[in-house]
Amino acid sequence: MQTQKIAIAIVDDHTLFRQGLAHLLTESNEIEVIFDAGDGAEMIRKLPMQPLPDVILMDITMPVMDGYESTRWIKQNYPQIKVLALSMFEEDVPIINMLKSGAGGYMLKQAKAADLINAIKTIEKQTFFINDLVSGKLLNNIQNNLPVKTSKIQVSANELKFLELCCSDLTYKEIADMMNLSPFTINNYREALFEKFETKSRTGLVISALKCDLIKL
Amino acid sequence: MQTQKIAIAIVDDHTLFRQGLAHLLTESNEIEVIFDAGDGAEMIRKLPMQPLPDVILMDITMPVMDGYESTRWIKQNYPQIKVLALSMFEEDVPIINMLKSGAGGYMLKQAKAADLINAIKTIEKQTFFINDLVSGKLLNNIQNNLPVKTSKIQVSANELKFLELCCSDLTYKEIADMMNLSPFTINNYREALFEKFETKSRTGLVISALKCDLIKL
DNA sequence: TGATAAAAAGGCAATTCTACCCTTTTTGAT
DNA sequence: ATCAAAAAGGGTAGAATTGCCTTTTTATCA
Incomplete structure (x- = not known):
């Protein structure tokens, strides 16, 4: 049937x-x-x-x-x-x-x-x-109800470029030069991102951004 | 046919x-x-x-x-x-x-x-x-004949553990504590790895180690 | 046992990074 | 046009990182 x-x-x-x-x-x-x-x-x-x-x-x-x-x-x-x-x-x-x-x-x-x-x-x-x-x-x-990937962290275009340049030996000053921005502005980006990713170091920032798939290797 | x-x-x-x-x-x-x-x-x-x-x-x-x-x-x-x-x-x-x-x-x-x-x-x-x-x-x-994955960089067990702990906000001093080693020894590891990976910063080190598949996210 | 190499520990100056302060300029929306 | 928000610019103290040294301990083997 x-x-x-x-x-x-x-x-x-x-x-x-x-x-x-x-x-x-x-x-x-x-x-x-x-x-x-x-x-x-x-x-x-x-x-x-x-x-x-x-x-x-x-x-x-x-x-x-x-x-x-x-x-x-x-x-x-x-x-x-x-x-x-x-x-x-x-x-x-x-x-x-x-x-x-x-x-x-x-x-x-x-x-x-x-x-x-x-x-x-x-x-x-x-x-x-x-x-x-x-x-x-x-x-x-x-x-283990982790709100892991639920909250997608928003980053601006500049912040994203900054994150990519962070994956290197470049100092913040050099990154500022490459982005044609003042080191002080770069410092603002850094502080904003440190807060968003709840981290306290450049290394931690890069690791977090990689985990969130915002940047790739 | x-x-x-x-x-x-x-x-x-x-x-x-x-x-x-x-x-x-x-x-x-x-x-x-x-x-x-x-x-x-x-x-x-x-x-x-x-x-x-x-x-x-x-x-x-x-x-x-x-x-x-x-x-x-x-x-x-x-x-x-x-x-x-x-x-x-x-x-x-x-x-x-x-x-x-x-x-x-x-x-x-x-x-x-x-x-x-x-x-x-x-x-x-x-x-x-x-x-x-x-x-x-x-x-x-x-x-661009990169010797891509041909040259596998050798790291000791301790260096590998150090690399893993580097993927964090931990300071070298804290890493030393976690590994029960003197900060000076950790400094030796760091310098040895910086040379092996041809890098000049902790961030660069972590990125290189990830690319070489020595550590994972 | 003594030689020797590797691992660990130590020290320190120079640079970079981080955390707080703050003001001014630009941009976007109503 | 006005207001609010975002971006940019500025400074400083303190912590961490980096680079370049030396010395001590440990392990190994001839």
């Missing part, structure tokens, strides 16, 4: 993965891939061009518009569509963030096809799919 | 990607996927169980035995098998390293299926496949 197939869309910037997965899922006869996209913007364009999917498989790291933003957009505009995050990251932060963005479940690309199909069927019926991976992270997040 | 199919193996820890890709390639009728594996060790086990593949599609990041090591093993034991690296990384370092390890080409997972099939056919005939991505990186690497 086969009911109607589950209509899904795949959003992932890896073309090979996207197409391969589409083939794999189509074989199951319970799932129909109605479209795919390489990023969130493409998804938004293609969404109105066919009947809405029941479930969207969503990658996290994508150009233009990433998985977090895309998921938030979906939940804002088509809350009835379920989003199942599908990523290679096993870390706490991306998992928690995807769930916070509105994903109803989180699967690893390391998973087996049968598990994925099972997750899709579950999420389609129940709006969410919680496996051990996700429940563990959820518990973890509640227990 | 169809000659024999090209026999390939897929080594990648993402089961969904591996299986999906296998389906995709099989459809082309020019390629036959004879086996797949989730890491290098599994590949080594499965390799003797069937006729050897002509080409192996190799991911980089895998548990147990990664793409670099697996490629070196292949080239050591079955030099006639061609290795095509298949990864999501576009950075210089992984590309150059895979080629140094013996891969004959490098494709992104963002590629289209047709391009991948073309690369496989080329590498099977010519032992290597150089696209714009790879040639650019090669040129780049020759031009």
